[in-house]
Amino acid sequence: MENPFRPGAGHRPPVLAGRGREQEHFRRLLREDFATENLLITGLRGFGKTVLLDDLKRTALAEGWVWVGNDLSESASLSEDRLALRILTDLAQSLSEILVQGADGQTATSKHAQDEAKDDLDPTTFEALKTKYERTPGLPSDKLKSVLGRVGSILTRAKLRGLVLAYDEAQCLSDHAQRDEFPMSMLVETVSSLQKRDGVTPILLVLSGLPQVFNALIAARTYTERMFHVMQMERLSRQDTAQALFSPMKPLMPPLNCPPDLFEKVVDLSGGYPYLIQFFGKELIDGLLKNGGILHKDQFPSPDVMDRLDAGLFAARWNKTTDKQRRFLKLIANRGTNRPNEFSAIEIAALSNGSGEFDSSQANQLLLALCERGLIYRTRHGRYAFTVPMSEAMILRRIQVEQDVESSWATISPPPIPIAPLTPEAPPPPKTKQKHKSNGLLGWFN
Ligand SMILES: Nc1ncnc2c1ncn2[C@@H]1O[C@H](COP(=O)(O)OP(=O)(O)OP(=O)(O)O)[C@@H](O)[C@H]1O
Ligand SMILES: [Mg+2]
Structure with a gap:
């Protein structure tokens, strides 16, 4: 199929x-x-x-x-x-x-x-x-x-x-x-x-x-x-989105069976954004095929699906950013749910007041650098917006994934590096007992 x-x-x-x-x-x-x-x-x-x-x-x-x-x-x-x-x-x-x-x-x-x-x-x-x-x-x-x-x-x-x-x-x-x-x-x-x-x-x-x-x-x-x-080009209406998803699926049902509440969920996930209509549509069909033709609403989307979404739409641009730019992007992404799409250097600098990491001239420079990397664009004088819709959610997911990886290692102190003796007579370094804190992985071997 x-x-x-x-x-x-x-x-x-x-x-x-x-x-x-x-x-x-x-x-x-x-x-x-x-x-x-x-x-x-x-x-x-x-x-x-x-x-x-x-x-x-x-x-x-x-x-x-x-x-x-x-x-x-x-x-x-x-x-x-x-x-x-x-x-x-x-x-x-x-x-x-x-x-x-x-x-x-x-x-x-x-x-x-x-x-x-x-x-x-x-x-x-x-x-x-x-x-x-x-x-x-x-x-x-x-x-x-x-x-x-x-x-x-x-x-x-x-x-x-x-x-x-x-x-x-x-x-x-x-x-x-x-x-x-x-x-x-x-x-x-x-x-x-x-x-x-x-x-x-x-x-x-x-x-x-x-x-x-x-x-x-x-x-x-x-x-x-x-x-x-x-x-x-605006996002599609809910009705047009449903049509863009339903018409191609109809000839496949049966043998596939997509429950109405799952279908609605996919319509909402796409938010009328054309690329996401195709992306979630494809993942839905693949998921149904893998699962014997039927899926429960809660089984979709799996974390793998969201990883593929970020990788396809966003990773290339994200991977080109520096650590400092990522901290700056996190500030932008965190600026609240009811915010306008646009933002300015002054607004982002004000958001960083707690940490004081970025003043408005640094914020300006970072915005220009992010424009060059294609993550944001200048909408009008001094104001910017993301080039990829829903970038905020993707940034926060990326940062979360990176933090999860970091914290999975944070509880372990590095193993000792053996030091060769300087002279043959020199006594071997005293053996210290390195305490490993378990992060739960050893449980697998019990
Ligand atoms: N009206 C539509 N209905 C359903 N799917 C659409 C519609 N328009 C675009 N798509 C799908 O959205 C995706 C992106 O389309 P397209 O490449 O034309 O976007 P674009 O605006 O040219 O993007 P870019 O700025 O990256 O070049 C494609 O997978 C396409 O099939
Ligand atoms: Mg194009």
């Missing part, structure tokens, strides 16, 4: 629940004759940005648009030129898929487009696009505009509706004024200028990334706020 749930970055879920409004909005955009709006998809880690993007791609292709996109790694986006080359590479890749189809024949559209393309530019090869880019005088944005404009007219003649430029992890695009590199501004300016030109094939920009991408966009150009419709 195959487990239908798919926890993992960018893994398409069996049911994409609760995103109907976003899908509908995008479909409407595609049907407009003039592109007036672009999309910005933001949300915390694991909220389903990548899988939504993948779903929008299918819609765009079905509506006759060309989808050009990628996941922006840090290196691809550092400079304007590198971003432009990334786009040309993705453009050639997508166009070669559309314009050069299966070996046994091309669609009329693609054949026509290829004939058109033979004029002077073959848009299906990176070399041709790059040559056009390099031969155009001006800044990277002028060069990119010229290539995209030319490709657009090829697409129009081929009766394709337009071009979607879609980039995931777009927070990596932030401008770097200190290095004189403005990749985000370059992209936004290029698209905005093409969208204003008459007679150019519609082009839509879809960016997706962590919440800080919004600030990066606003910082890029004053008008960007008006260029984008923001889709903020």
